[in-house]
Amino acid sequence: MVAYFATEPESLLADALNGFCRVHADLVVRDAGGGYLRARHPSPGRRVGLVSGGGSGHEPLHIGFVGAGMLDAACPGRVFTSPHNRQILEASRAVAGPEGVLHIVKNYTGDRINFGIAAERLAHLGIPCARVLVDDDLATATDGPGPGRRGTAATVLVEKVLGAAADRGADLPELLRLGERVTARCRSLAVASRSHALPATGDPAFELARNEVEFGVGIHGERAERAIPREPLTRLLERMTDPLLAALAPAREEPVILLVNGLGAVTELELYAIHDAVERLLHKRGVTSARCAVGEFVTTLDMRGFSLTLMVTDRETLELYDAPVHTPVWRW
Amino acid sequence: MVAYFATEPESLLADALNGFCRVHADLVVRDAGGGYLRARHPSPGRRVGLVSGGGSGHEPLHIGFVGAGMLDAACPGRVFTSPHNRQILEASRAVAGPEGVLHIVKNYTGDRINFGIAAERLAHLGIPCARVLVDDDLATATDGPGPGRRGTAATVLVEKVLGAAADRGADLPELLRLGERVTARCRSLAVASRSHALPATGDPAFELARNEVEFGVGIHGERAERAIPREPLTRLLERMTDPLLAALAPAREEPVILLVNGLGAVTELELYAIHDAVERLLHKRGVTSARCAVGEFVTTLDMRGFSLTLMVTDRETLELYDAPVHTPVWRW
Numbered sequence: 001m002v003a004y005f006a007t008e009p010e011s012l013l014a015d016a017l018n019g020f021c022r023v024h025a026d027l028v029v030r031d032a033g034g035g036y037l038r039a040r041h042p043s044p045g046r047r048v049g050l051v052s053g054g055g056s057g058h059e060p061l062h063i064g065f066v067g068a069g070m071l072d073a074a075c076p077g078r079v080f081t082s083p084h085n086r087q088i089l090e091a092s093r094a095v096a097g098p099e100g101v102l103h104i105v106k107n108y109t110g111d112r113i114n115f116g117i118a119a120e121r122l123a124h125l126g127i128p129c130a131r132v133l134v135d136d137d138l139a140t141a142t143d144g145p146g147p148g149r150r151g152t153a154a155t156v157l158v159e160k161v162l163g164a165a166a167d168r169g170a171d172l173p174e175l176l177r178l179g180e181r182v183t184a185r186c187r188s189l190a191v192a193s194r195s196h197a198l199p200a201t202g203d204p205a206f207e208l209a210r211n212e213v214e215f216g217v218g219i220h221g222e223r224a225e226r227a228i229p230r231e232p233l234t235r236l237l238e239r240m241t242d243p244l245l246a247a248l249a250p251a252r253e254e255p256v257i258l259l260v261n262g263l264g265a266v267t268e269l270e271l272y273a274i275h276d277a278v279e280r281l282l283h284k285r286g287v288t289s290a291r292c293a294v295g296e297f298v299t300t301l302d303m304r305g306f307s308l309t310l311m312v313t314d315r316e317t318l319e320l321y322d323a324p325v326h327t328p329v330w331r332w
Numbered sequence: 333m334v335a336y337f338a339t340e341p342e343s344l345l346a347d348a349l350n351g352f353c354r355v356h357a358d359l360v361v362r363d364a365g366g367g368y369l370r371a372r373h374p375s376p377g378r379r380v381g382l383v384s385g386g387g388s389g390h391e392p393l394h395i396g397f398v399g400a401g402m403l404d405a406a407c408p409g410r411v412f413t414s415p416h417n418r419q420i421l422e423a424s425r426a427v428a429g430p431e432g433v434l435h436i437v438k439n440y441t442g443d444r445i446n447f448g449i450a451a452e453r454l455a456h457l458g459i460p461c462a463r464v465l466v467d468d469d470l471a472t473a474t475d476g477p478g479p480g481r482r483g484t485a486a487t488v489l490v491e492k493v494l495g496a497a498a499d500r501g502a503d504l505p506e507l508l509r510l511g512e513r514v515t516a517r518c519r520s521l522a523v524a525s526r527s528h529a530l531p532a533t534g535d536p537a538f539e540l541a542r543n544e545v546e547f548g549v550g551i552h553g554e555r556a557e558r559a560i561p562r563e564p565l566t567r568l569l570e571r572m573t574d575p576l577l578a579a580l581a582p583a584r585e586e587p588v589i590l591l592v593n594g595l596g597a598v599t600e601l602e603l604y605a606i607h608d609a610v611e612r613l614l615h616k617r618g619v620t621s622a623r624c625a626v627g628e629f630v631t632t633l634d635m636r637g638f639s640l641t642l643m644v645t646d647r648e649t650l651e652l653y654d655a656p657v658h659t660p661v662w663r664w
Contacts, residue, residue: 301599
């Protein structure tokens with residue numbers, strides 16, 4: 001349908017990373033080998049370095065969240081392809097603190113394997129390493145064995161909270177415990193009304209009928225189990241919010257952080273209108289949303305869709321979320 | 333093709349503004365009548381208030397740029413429709429400084445008329461008012477009489493520079509002179525490979541062949557004079573950059589500010605790759621880009637396209653661009 005504005009599909013990522021590092025030269029530096037981006041002014045006093053990464057095509061994740069208060073380094077793989085374990089190893093060696101390095105990994109087989117190999121090589125070098133696995137996508141929840149839930153938009157919340165905890169001097173076991181606690185308390189669901197276009201050909205990754213919505217789509221364009229007929233927005237949002245609340249079961253005194261995340265081509269008007277409707281739904285369900293972020297954080301190239309993420313918080317998580325951050329995307 | 337995620341097309345704007353004001357409640361306040369948004373913490377010491385506005389559908393323009401260092405108030409009209417003169421009048425009365433109010437207006441007939449009526453009513457009330465007209469769109473440059481060039485993405489640069497000047501205590505004639513100087517020194521060009529979808533029906537506003545690019549498209553989806561065959565990105569960017577440079581003719585010692593602006597559905601990877609290629613072109617032409625912003629600033633709903641803006645600067649303009657700002661979108 002639409003070809004990409006790119007010199008060559010193969011050079012799209014390299015050119016984009018060049019541009020990104022030039023525009024944000026005050027905040028990020030690319031290593032000489034090109035395998036990772038690191039914070040120019042990392043948080044002082046961290047005992048543990050924070051590294052994330054994954055396939056590209058989800059920008060601003062992860063590169064937009066490198067900087068003081070969040071990630072020390074991000075390793076971009078090719079579009080929708082896990083980074084090589086060497087990238088992760090080099091990034092980890094570069095930013096490891098005196099007590100080691102924490103990997104924040106979205107739950108996909110390729111990422112698990114490559115971060116895993118890097119972790120083994122780090123162990124060999126005597127650098128302590130632990131992993132927090134983000135697996136928030138409720139659309140892929142199953143009772144039986146299998147790969148488990150995919151990691152999607154909650155990743156930015158996890159990176160923010162762990163970044164603040166690392167700033168406060170948390171050690172590796174503390175970060176791991178906190179990471180397991182917060183990832184267990186966030187879930188996401190995504191829908192789309194038009195797939196992304198494939199960078200190589202411009203063809204849509206999949207076809208949807210005009211009056212259908214893909215319910216539970218993945219951030220690489222993984223098809224959902226079902227497409228549902230389009231229905232009024234509030235009904236669609238109930239269909240998303242209620243299962244999230246059922247899975248998380250926040251207590252009365254536990255406010256949530258709400259993330260309304262555009263997947264690429266949804267307008268800002270829609271995202272804020274969606275936010276407004278979800279806030280009303282949460283209120284109706286007796287749930288307090290203590291913080292909210294609306295925008296594009298974890299995208300699927302130019303997909304026309306959005307995701308909702310809820311993270312159940314306590315006082316500590318909220319304090320960590322509120323702590324100062326200075327990255328290309330989030331600054332407060 | 334794709335219906336909007338909205339309760340009703342008519343309520344899209346109202347819902348979005350509700351959401352926007354809730355999410356950014358620390359920075360913006362909506363007036364009781366709903367006609368405008370104003371800064372919660374306006375710049376102290378301004379002698380002149382700054383008001384802008386226009387049709388919605390270009391978000392984050394203008395509402396995302398309300399705050400200290402930029403706009404005191406923004407008046408959102410319905411999608412692609414000028415705000416009512418009453419909205420502009422009320423916003424102006426609310427934020428006028430001791431020396432009056434400055435209107436920053438994109439050059440469209442409806443906006444000129446409605447800001448003009450508001451200005452007359454302000455004069456009647458004894459509130460001094462002046463207007464800076466932004467007319468950067470090179471695609472609509474003609475030699476003869478007519479409506480003149482349209483106002484597009486340069487608006488955010490003009491708002492930034494004038495906001496900083498107002499912070500420094502510039503009076504109305506000084507702001508007017510500065511505004512005329514900077515608007516004369518910026519030009520933009522936009523291209524698209526897919527039109528936006530109409531909010532009411534989801535149908536594309538216009539059809540483009542797969543291998544065509546609309547060259548010189550407007551931010552309301554105004555068709556260009558021509559669609560050109562798709563060509564390598566660098567060639568397309570030359571076709572955009574060279575006329576901008578020819579129109580602006582920067583001297584050797586005059587660096588430019590470069591704005592790479594997504595119109596809605598172009599991926600961040602593409603925008604940064606475009607930036608990278610334009611920087612190389614400017615370098616080849618002997619032009620220094622002193623500052624650069626890449627992202628979505630002035631959109632056309634979900635159009636798949638982008639615009640390039642160049643603003644020729646001097647030391648004063650650069651200082652004003654660099655001055656602190658605290659809005660929902662720009663913070664430095």
